[in-house]
Amino acid sequence: MGLKEIVDINKLPKHIAIIMDGNGRWAQEKGQDRLFGHLHGVESVRDIVEGCAEIGINFLTLYAFSTENWDRPEYEVIGLMELLVDTIKKEVPTLNKNNIKLHVIGATHMMPESAQAELQEAIDKTSHNTGLNLVMALSYSSRWEIIQATQNIAKDIKSGKLQPEEINQNTYNQYLTTADIPDPELMIRTSGEHRISNFLLYQLAYTELYFTETLWPDFRKENLYEAIINFQQRERRFGKTSSQVKL
Ligand code: IPE
Ligand code: IPE
Ligand code: MG
Secondary structure (H helix, E strand, O other): OOHHHOOOHHHOOOEEEEEOOOHHHHHHHOOOOHHHHHHHHHHHHHHHHHHHHHHOOOEEEEEEEEHHHHHOOHHHHHHHHHHHHHHHHHHHHHHHHOOOEEEEEOOHHHOOHHHHHHHHHHHHHHOOOOOOEEEEEEEEOHHHHHHHHHHHHHHHHHOOOOOHHHOOHHHHHHHOOOOOOOOOOEEEEOOOOOOOOOOOOOOOOOOEEEEOOOOHHHOOHHHHHHHHHHHHOOOOOOOOOHHHHHO
16 A cells, blocks of 8 residues: 555645755766756656646645855756756646646746747646646745745835835735745745745745655655645644644
């Protein structure tokens, strides 16, 4: 029996976020160039997206490229951009076949114009789908997002559209790139690093964190189901006591 049968489908996390890390080390272990790792990382993306769609996850956010990643060597940045855009373009028919809606969050204006156009096309072509929402975090960083939100709030206050006393968690949420997306319930990071690396700092406030040594290109559905089963065994208290949440 596979792990999929052990997952309790009545207790699924609505939103899973993943920091897909370890491509470079995976390639280096094999004596290959880092881009070889990114290429194989795409196989994991396909498998995990399919795995989430199969069990009925509503939202999957994948951290594919951070704003800090722009500072990597030029050949890697160019190679990654080409791979990302190429893959998204090629995957559109599969996304449609599986009823998956694509969303993108991040400072995408920093990406090459042709890449932005390809992304927009993929978003438009999948906009009618009603199954899994696949959120790609591209050129994303949480501090960028929070500053962006704050600037827009300040602009709306200045123009009289918003009053300072109207700012609460609901209004603030609407200024984030994840407006209308529920907070992740489970966040997975591969490759043994125990940090957040500027990912969804605000949204992860009460998210269950799961770290695994597995490098991203080796991460498959079975690893995902293992993480979900682990999540389902946890008690989420949101500040209350254990006996309160058991009521
Ligand atoms: C994750 O793998 C992919 C991106 C950050 C784009 P890395 O490229 O960070 O791989 P490691 O962490 O160097 O092994
Ligand atoms: C985080 O991985 C970003 C992505 C997976 C896209 P990094 O490899 O860039 O993070 P650090 O530098 O190890 O914190
Ligand atoms: Mg890394």
